[in-house]
Amino acid sequence: MSYALYHTNRKLTLEPKITVNARIVVVGASNVGISFLETLVFCAHLKFTNLTLISTHGLPGKKLLGSEQRKFLASDQSYTDKDHALMSLCSWVNVVVGRMTAIDRAAKHVVVSQEDIVLYDHLILCTGQQYQVPCPTGADISQHLTTRDIPEGRKQRYTGQVPRNHFTLNDEEDCLNAQIWIRNHSITTEGNVIVYGDTIDTYTTIEMLLHLGVRGANIHLVQPPPTSNITCINNYSVEKAVESALQAAGVTIYEDALLAQWNDGEKDPDSILSASFTTLTKPFKLQCSVFFSFYEKNVDYETFKALNDACLVYDGRLVIDTNFHTNDIAIRAAGSLTKFSNRYYSNQWSHSNFSSKEVGFQLAAAMLCLFDPTLEPVIEPPADLDRLIPMYKGAKIQGGILPGSYHYLHISKPGIPTLLEVQMAQPDYGEEIITGKAKKGTYFRIHINNYKMVETITCLSKEPFPTSNYIRLFGQHEQALNNLCARFDDKMITDLYSYFTEPWCMALFHDRFIDLRKELRQVLTSKKEEESPSMEQLACQLVDEEISLNEKPKAYLKKVFEESIYKSLVERSILDYLQYNHYHLPMYAWPGII
Incomplete structure (x- = not known):
């Protein structure tokens, strides 16, 4: 059992702290929001007395699915359930359970679930993006239409009633509801499961379904037409290993398939009994007992409506400047909800390219100058530097358990996603060190850049491994890793997993x-x-x-x-x-x- 342990003594009670009574309201319990609150709460000489979090399901980290390692959703390793327990933010933060439905900028309050009002002095928006219910194209497959025959219009939002057996998994509460529904409706013994999407979460969900006892022959992975030539894994060896594991489990894979109809065109179905798809060749239809959608992430409609009605500048996402400001000085935003203003000419870059935990920390650092008298006043940057977006250095991480019981971890520097083969073709790419085979579950890949620094780590293992230790390897010089390159060239390293359990490297993994x-x-x-x-x-x-x-x-x-x-x-x-x-x-x- 994980819990927070508090200790105080005479010295700590006599230590002066500056009390900050400003009403700071955070909307969204995303990793950005949690990191922001963590930074404020544990600021040594400040005491924030009026922190409020508005979240659909309250604070994360409730261990609703138990302590087992397998999860429906992949993780960016920002916070584990133990981290949430040790922080115990519920001791410091007022939690309002509900959805933000309106913002009154003049009165400085947020409307929650269309009835409750929460006042603020500073409003922080970090709701992120969520998987949305896909809108069928309406194509009649009896006409033998293909995806090419469907007119390319603007993406429509699904406005009908969400079928009872349709699930979009965005947090642990959603995953728990799906797990309970599967067990109560005997899906583990009969019925087809359709998993629609091509993100890392589709693979972790399939592994979880197999773990729950669903037969592989009853699982259908339907991958929509790709919007990019970069896959969610972006590593051919790992992709092939996962594909082989899916085939061995009996999972059927359909590629380049676009959702056409539910229940042969029935509008607002109570339950999905069948789903039809168009492809580049011939359409197909699948019987359906439960439908999981990981088609695409977007800003939740209620959140968008609240932002739009409050006249906050919105251009596909909420527009901010380099200091997290929206067009209202009292409202700041961060995370995948946002995009930088067009005046920076950096539409390819957004907070989505960086570590969520670091973005939350930088958001808090940008606000501390308002409350902390010990900090030097912020000097306005020169006009030419004000046109540059901030670049953060923390690692981007994704991990989870993939089909075949493969424990997967990928650590990389923040940046614009690029095909791995294109990266390796660059003259200044550096070198890679690989041990083991992906299909055998012994794969360990380290990319050393041309400055001899660890820039990328990819692990695929049948056995659990110390994720937190491997994260600490990011950004280290190869000589600090016991002359890694020289030892590998001399064929002294045959297994990186065992290499990083040797006594010499324990200091690197120490928290100090x-x-x-x-x-x-x-x-x-x-x-x-x-x-x-x-x-x-x-x-x-x-x-x-x-x-x-x-x-x-x-x-x-x-x-x-x-x-x-x-x-x-x-x-x-x-x-x-x-x-x-x-x-x-x-x-x-x-x-x-x-």
Whole structure:
């Protein structure tokens, strides 16, 4: 059982804190919203007394599906159920269960579920995007129409009654309702299950259905026509392994199929008994007991209507500037709900390209200057820099259990999605290190960029692995990984899974290792000798070719480092770190241990 443990003592009770009574209302319990609230709640010298969260199902992390690892939906690893329990945001945040249906900007209040009113001084919108009920095209398959025969109009929103056996899974509450419905209606023993979509969640849902006892022969994976040549996995080896697992389980796969009708064209059906689809060749029809839709994500209609009626600028998504502001100074927004204003000429970039947890943290940091007197006042950037969108560095992560009981994890740097083969064709791509085979469930791939930094990690394993440890490898230099490249080239590494369980790497996975890196960087950037530049300044001078050398820059930097005071300072910091944490890191030796 996970829970939060609070500790206080005399010193903590006497520590002064600044009380902030501003009414801060967050709409949406997305990872962005949770990260924002976490940053404010645990700000050391500020006490926020009026934080409110408006969410359809309240705070996440209720463990509604139990403690089993398999989930209907993939995860971005921002927060686990244990993280939610340890934070215990319910102790600090007022939670209003309901949906935002209106915003009164003049009166500064939000209407919840068309009746309750929540007042605000600062409104934070981070509802994200959700899977929507797909709207059938209405094509009559008895006319033997193909997808090409269907006119390409604007995408329509489904406005009818949602059938009882249709499910769009967006959170744990939705997953629980689907699981209960499946068990109560004997779907595990009979009846067809249609899974419509081509996202990572379609594969995790199919694995969950198989785990619940649904026969593979009764599951039909219907993939709509792709909108991009980039798949949700974007790795041929992993895709082939998952495809083979689906075939072995007996799951039928239909490609490039567009939903045409439910129940032969019946309007507002109470239940879906059959579903018809058009393809590029001939249409087909499937009997249906339950229909899962992962067709596309979009902003919820009620949220859109509330934003539109409040006259907030909306252009496919809610428009914001680089400081998270909407066109109302009291309303900020972040996450996949938003897009940057067209004046930045960066329509390909949005918060969806970055880590949700980091976006939430940066949103909180941008607001803390309003409440924290210890922070220096924000200086307006020059006019030319105001046209640049912010770029965050945190890793983008997705993971889950795929068909075949494959434990999957993909960690990459934030960026515009690009086909893997196109990335590898770039001259500055770097190198990749791969051990194991995807189909055998031993696949481990690391991409080292041209600066020798870990940029991408992909794992596909039959056995569970320490996800949090592998996330810490992102952004590390390969030499910090015990000269990974040299050892791999010398054929000393045959299995990366076992390689990262060796004692040498335990310090990298320690929760205080990040603090050590910051401390070492501070040492190297500070000027310790008056007549000499810092190591950082020296490196910049070499890059700018301000110093002429008769040797390689790397060798010169190494020589200067070893002859300077920096070497002893770095060694002292590392030894202090090992000695202070020796209870957790007993495998390391330091002077005086013997």
